[in-house]
Amino acid sequence: MRKLAAILASVMIICAAGCSSEPNSDSALSNTQSSSSFGESTTNSKFSTQSQSTQQPGDAVQSTENSESANPENKPGISSNIASEEVSEPVITSDPYTRSTRISEVINDPAFGNYGRLIFPVNDGYYSGETLGDLSLTWYNNIDPDKTVEIANYMRSHAESGDVIFYDIYSDSEKAADPRKKDTGLFFFKGDPGEKFAVCSAGGGFAYVGAMHDSFPHALELSKRGYNAFAVIYRPGAQTACEDLSRAVAFIFDHADELEVDTDCYSLWGGSAGGRMSAWVGSYGPEGFGERELPHAGAAIIQYTGHSEYSENDPPTYVCVGDSDGIASWRTMKTRLDNMSALGIDTEFHVYSGLRHGFGIGTGTVAEGWLDDAVKFWEKQF
Numbered sequence: 001m002r003k004l005a006a007i008l009a010s011v012m013i014i015c016a017a018g019c020s021s022e023p024n025s026d027s028a029l030s031n032t033q034s035s036s037s038f039g040e041s042t043t044n045s046k047f048s049t050q051s052q053s054t055q056q057p058g059d060a061v062q063s064t065e066n067s068e069s070a071n072p073e074n075k076p077g078i079s080s081n082i083a084s085e086e087v088s089e090p091v092i093t094s095d096p097y098t099r100s101t102r103i104s105e106v107i108n109d110p111a112f113g114n115y116g117r118l119i120f121p122v123n124d125g126y127y128s129g130e131t132l133g134d135l136s137l138t139w140y141n142n143i144d145p146d147k148t149v150e151i152a153n154y155m156r157s158h159a160e161s162g163d164v165i166f167y168d169i170y171s172d173s174e175k176a177a178d179p180r181k182k183d184t185g186l187f188f189f190k191g192d193p194g195e196k197f198a199v200c201s202a203g204g205g206f207a208y209v210g211a212m213h214d215s216f217p218h219a220l221e222l223s224k225r226g227y228n229a230f231a232v233i234y235r236p237g238a239q240t241a242c243e244d245l246s247r248a249v250a251f252i253f254d255h256a257d258e259l260e261v262d263t264d265c266y267s268l269w270g271g272s273a274g275g276r277m278s279a280w281v282g283s284y285g286p287e288g289f290g291e292r293e294l295p296h297a298g299a300a301i302i303q304y305t306g307h308s309e310y311s312e313n314d315p316p317t318y319v320c321v322g323d324s325d326g327i328a329s330w331r332t333m334k335t336r337l338d339n340m341s342a343l344g345i346d347t348e349f350h351v352y353s354g355l356r357h358g359f360g361i362g363t364g365t366v367a368e369g370w371l372d373d374a375v376k377f378w379e380k381q382f
Contacts (some may be wrong), residue, residue: 048246087188099133111159115166126208137210139357189223193260197228203272217361228261246286263299275305284317299378304328316346318377
């Protein structure tokens, strides 16, 4: 992965899924660099750990790679992609997916056009399993095969009925200038028209995007509760990931009327590396990563990340993690929230006994139901 001048890329330490330990996991509050771990890492960058940061949002590193983003003519539109409102009944042309459906069948399903390849990690070295029921993702635990099947069927049924479930966030010229941007975009899980929106960022150690377990389930559940939810597919690398999340937020603001979303008090959700993304963009705002100045998030919902940087600019923050997480120390997360609370920022912290890294929405675990608590925390900020 090419490194950006503004930031040295993450140090990746590849391990098998479900690592049970992390060297020096309790030293994450180092005063010289950000916490690093198997599943998520950043070192010697603008994202360095501070006991307390007094930086303003405008002080965030600007990327020269986003030079086109300030020109709205270079941004993609969505009007031509919106399905006809006359389509009211789903037209299912094939049998529903099951646990035994091959992952390759989903990726290559004609219903998804050219974005089916983004449903699972583009770098297939980070997942294993031939079928939906066998899916395994590096660094993740508690993957629910029934939820995987539900998400795949949700996507196909909506795509086949004419609903737009995927949006490009970069223009053709931007993707030509940086071919990595071809592997980005927004999956849309539509809620009630005119309702608020959330953007979910999956983890993957800034090496890949584990959306099927770490952002799609969250977005689907939020849409069931009436909220408009998006899952961002981003370029690996801490800086580029935050640029893509920022562009996603700007895209939603630019097309709020067509998407039928309320932009007030939106929320950023993320686990592991995605949690760092939500924290950074929540603190510095989209303008900190090359976009124009926009309202900052009304809440950040963060799972299992060793991120310890904070400032008075951070949004109200909800955190949950397992006490057996060998990648993200719950003590590091609690210390960060305690420090934020001391600054007067609204926070809520939950730690779950026996859970390891990457439990997602927690189906079938002691954390089941945490998402409802997180939604209530977000709603408290309205």
